[in-house]
Amino acid sequence: MNRIYESMLEGIGGTPLIRLSSYSEESGCGIFAKLEFANPMGSIKDRIAKHMVEAAERDGRIKPGATIVDNSSGNTALGLAMVCALKGYKLKIVIRDTLSPEKIKFLKALGVELVYADTSLPPESPRSYNNLAPQVAAETPGGFYLDQHNNRENNAAHTLTTGPEIWRQMEGRIDVFIAGIGTGGTISGVARFLKEKDPRIKVVGIDPAGSIFYDYFHSKTLVRPSPYLMEGLGDEFLIGCVEFDLIDDILRIDDRTAFRMTKELARREAIFAGGSSGAALWGALEVAKRTGPGARIATIFADSANRYLSTIYSDAWLTEKGMI
Template sequence: MSERHRRPYNDVTELVGWTPLVRLNRVTDGIRTPVYGKCEFMNPGGSVKDRIGRAIIEEAEESGRLRPGGTVVEATSGNTGLALAMAASLKGYRCVFTLPDKMSVEKRKLLRAFGAEVVVTPSDVPPDHPDHYTNQAERLASEIPGAVLANQFYNGANPQAHYGTTGPELWQQTEGRITHFFAGAGTGGTISGTGRYLKEQSDKVQVIGVDPVGSVIAPFFRSGTMPEGSTYQVEGLGSDKIPGTLDLDVVDDYVTVTDTEAFRMTRRLTREEGLFVGGSAGLIVHAAVERARELDDPDAVVVAILCDWGERYLSKVFDDDWLHEKGIHLDDGGDEGSGGEVGPGGRVGPGGHQRAGETQSAEAPA
């Protein structure tokens, strides 16, 4: 047992942070540069957003905007809502969240399990449309008496939470040897706050943003002009606008990753590293591993954020039918995600594996 867990805690929010750093081995086979994953899915709410959920509520209380009996309203892809609901549950605050309909059904159920009210909004509307999830959240916050908008996309408590926790943790865990930090940006809080802290410790640290193909952030970083975004399936990273909490001056480079590349790595992390993570982690790790391959430097230390827990994506990333419906083909020798189920009287084929949804009769030849 670590020293940190040798004492009792006052409440669940004290469990947030000091997540483990673990080396990735099989997905980096043949690569000399070490790659580590920061296990943010081991926060009590299952994601990196636990850090900002606590911080945003505390800031709202200290400023006097959030009072006893108040309501917390937020536009969320799920994880920030879960983090806010977890922290709010300790103090009796009501939570109302707007959630785009592309987000997994597991996230909706988790939010409601914490007592939150969920308003599902269309994903296929532009940022200036009244039905866009951020605009609906702003409207609800203005209409509900005693409500505050958490406003993670423009709230300075978001990157500051990472500047005060994630950055120092990584510096200590790598004993000051970190050379490359990989993170995505939904709001930009993680990459901006963590990156700023790390760069203050050493000007040798490179901060690399990772964006899904279809998001506007990476193209804007490269050109300075706002492109037109397109649809992508990775949740929690990327955006159709530039968040106010994203400090691009901290970022040295931005790379893009396709849904296919992200989900293939997500499943590899589960099957080969025992790390049951979501698609955003696969997206970031794919980019980190490719850069580590290019570096070919055993003295470099590459760190990737493993954003959240995979269980909230069982109906998506880990569901072969959903992948096929979205036109995503992982092409690695068959449907690699779910190992398949064997019906009564069936048996597993020669390789010990079966394609998902297939069974073999006990009488059929192997």
């Protein structure tokens, strides 16, 4: 920190880890959260955007002037917008038509080309959110499909940066690590590093009701997905970055609980975070009930409330969606 950075890319990582004093005192455990909204573009995804693009550059898969294409719930797209601006690539992103207006405005301001996927389409439809991005890449001259959901460089970014940072900041004393599962890159990459350091560390994932990971983990069944409002977590398909063998348990959370915890976090700890952070906090408190007092529990707050002012932080929106 005590030097001049050459570009925004050097500002990625090195985020603060904070002890949640009110929740720690109430639960009798140490509850710690890594504030990933402190990254330059405001989310944990800056780490993977830089790492995945530089890995593809190193092995010659991206050519100068290429157009990078991926699907994203917004945060990876914003990280990629920074990386592409600095490295001279164009960027096309497939988004769900339900994405928060703040993220859409932010992406447009950065000149990202957006392709909207209709969320009412079934997952097997060729135009569904998951299937559209490889097609867009194939149709785009110089298109390169980054595929954050199956690209294991996503996980590697966290094994190389997020995991070691948590280990150092926790001074090597961690009982449980908890993270929401979106692409699975964070939980799998951090778990790989932490379990290598101390195999006794338990890793717990959080999955939204409506997504398929919870049932697959507990009973190896693939249930039919159903819509939910939380952004960034869960999926309709099994994806390559979720390494189930590194995960010890998965908990399921509904939208209402996640949003309630997100707003409570702002009032109790003055941490203004996004919906997946409320979900992660709920998971940490559930785990604290099971471990009993004294456990040291670390989690991730992936992005900030600024992206959800017209959704989670709007009573009109919550009422419209039947959340209050």
